[in-house]
Amino acid sequence: KAGVTQTPRYLIKTRGQQVTLSCSPISGHRSVSWYQQTPGQGLQFLFEYFSETQRNKGNFPGRFSGRQFSNSRSEMNVSTLELGDSALYLCASSREGPPQETQYFGPGTRLLVL
């Protein structure tokens, strides 16, 4: 079956702009989690959605938001971009959610903020 897909794969934005990233989970998976990965901070949890509801949120400012649609596809939005938002953004899907279920990660969207 098809894996987790993320679009776009690469993105360049300037400070102050906003960006929307998309994640399509594996068919049948209802949980989607988002992570930010940077060389300095490593892989950090942003939020997790299940059946269109956010169940948990990491320690990120309100500029980071997300949503999930009825077909389980998810988007995350970052408003008023800052240089420090440059990172690899990963999404992961599972049937019922981590940690009890295996998460399958997409290849990520690499965001560069200039």
Add this chain to the structure above:
Amino acid sequence: TQLLEQSPQFLSIQEGENLTVYCNSSSVFSSLQWYRQEPGEGPVLLVTVVTGGEVKKLKRLTFQFGDARKDSSLHITAAQPGDTGLYLCAGPASGGYQKVTFGTGTKLQVIP
């Protein structure tokens, strides 16, 4: 905040050598997972350990969960270039069951 500290941070070894990567915390985890991430890809789950003292083997990889469930180790026997990648441990964070905390990571390079 539960932290997972991994050591070493970087490791460069010759093909055929053995190595051990450590994942330590001051907090108790109900389970720990190990992932491997290759450049340009997302992490891939290798194993989940759930019982203190548990040992799991995956071909040349041996994973151990500490008796107190505060630490874990990954031992690779006769490393191969295909083992090159970023190794991450992860566990459920406090403050929410679906919230996952990842370790600081160990970047392994196996030189042919």
